[in-house]
Amino acid sequence: MSIPSDPGLDAVMSERRQLVNLAYRLLGSLAEAEDAVQETYARWYAMSRRQQDAIESPGAWLTTVASRICLNLLGSARARRETYVGEWIPEPLPEPTAADPADRVTLDESVNMAFLVVLESMTPAERVAFILHDVFRYPFAEVAEITGRTPAACRQLASSARRRVRASQAPASPTARQAGIVRAFKRAWEAKDINALIGLLDPDATAIADGGGLATTFLDPIEGGEQVARAWVELAGRATSDMAFVERTVNGQPGLVALHNGVTVSVFAFDIAGDRIRRIWVIRNPDKLRPWKTG
Numbered sequence: 001m002s003i004p005s006d007p008g009l010d011a012v013m014s015e016r017r018q019l020v021n022l023a024y025r026l027l028g029s030l031a032e033a034e035d036a037v038q039e040t041y042a043r044w045y046a047m048s049r050r051q052q053d054a055i056e057s058p059g060a061w062l063t064t065v066a067s068r069i070c071l072n073l074l075g076s077a078r079a080r081r082e083t084y085v086g087e088w089i090p091e092p093l094p095e096p097t098a099a100d101p102a103d104r105v106t107l108d109e110s111v112n113m114a115f116l117v118v119l120e121s122m123t124p125a126e127r128v129a130f131i132l133h134d135v136f137r138y139p140f141a142e143v144a145e146i147t148g149r150t151p152a153a154c155r156q157l158a159s160s161a162r163r164r165v166r167a168s169q170a171p172a173s174p175t176a177r178q179a180g181i182v183r184a185f186k187r188a189w190e191a192k193d194i195n196a197l198i199g200l201l202d203p204d205a206t207a208i209a210d211g212g213g214l215a216t217t218f219l220d221p222i223e224g225g226e227q228v229a230r231a232w233v234e235l236a237g238r239a240t241s242d243m244a245f246v247e248r249t250v251n252g253q254p255g256l257v258a259l260h261n262g263v264t265v266s267v268f269a270f271d272i273a274g275d276r277i278r279r280i281w282v283i284r285n286p287d288k289l290r291p292w293k294t295g
Contacts, residue, residue, distance in 0.1 A: 023070055027073060089283050089288075092283050093111065095248065109252070110131075112253050113281050128143075189233075189245070190245065203224070245258055266284050
């Protein structure tokens with residue numbers, strides 16, 4: 001005997017993927033995004049059936065609550081990151097697999113690593129207004145209701161955030177070209193060919209690593225193409241025979257992954273402009289590599 005489904009419940013649960021997508025872009029952490037969505041649903045189910053039925057649009061209610069939870073989390077995250085060991089980089093996302101749940105994050109330009117890093121430089125209110133309006137297309141009247149500000153204030157916040165994005169981003173190279181550059185970088189790195197590495201790096205290239213105090217890595221950013229190339233040759237010299245470097249999609253863009261005995265220990269994301277690598281982000285904090293599990 002089949003149990004009839006509750007259309008109200010189905011409608012509420014169908015919002016989950018959208019909420020996870022929103023919360024990840026707001027927080028830059030899949031683990032925190034999942035927690036925020038869990039808390040959102042906990043608040044929904046804490047209400048009586050009469051209270052739930054009185055809500056005209058459950059989807060809008062869930063989005064409002066999730067956004068406010070994220071706004072609060074962003075405020076406390078700033079304080080936490082001041083005590084974080086080394087640099088904090090957003091949590092990298094692997095290419096989806098067929099076995100992934102329906103609430104996985106959709107990979108598009110609003111989750112590439114360069115974009116997420118710019119979001120980290122914004123105030124919590126700027127980030128929320130910008131993501132809700134520019135990425136998820138919520139009108140400013142609704143953004144205002146969610147953030148507790150006026151529509152005019154939200155418009156200014158989003159405009160300020162937009163300027164930051166424009167100032168930081170160079171025109172993106174086509175994905176195929178990016179993949180070729182990452183492949184060439186991998187070959188030069190494995191060959192310890194410092195001149196080839198320097199040729200692939202922008203003279204002002206920067207490398208930033210995130211170990212979170214839980215994995216060995218360089219604490220301060222490495223600045224300058226030649227300095228980055230030297231550091232990568234040194235890394236290649238330390239690599240053991242049970243270490244492999246493979247090409248993987250990182251946040252929807254070509255990247256690299258370091259595998260130790262088949263287990264992901266580092267994820268490398270790249271910011272490429274023209275034919276040169278401008279920035280490399282190295283994520284080694286094992287808490288942020290949870291979605292990667294094995295290569």
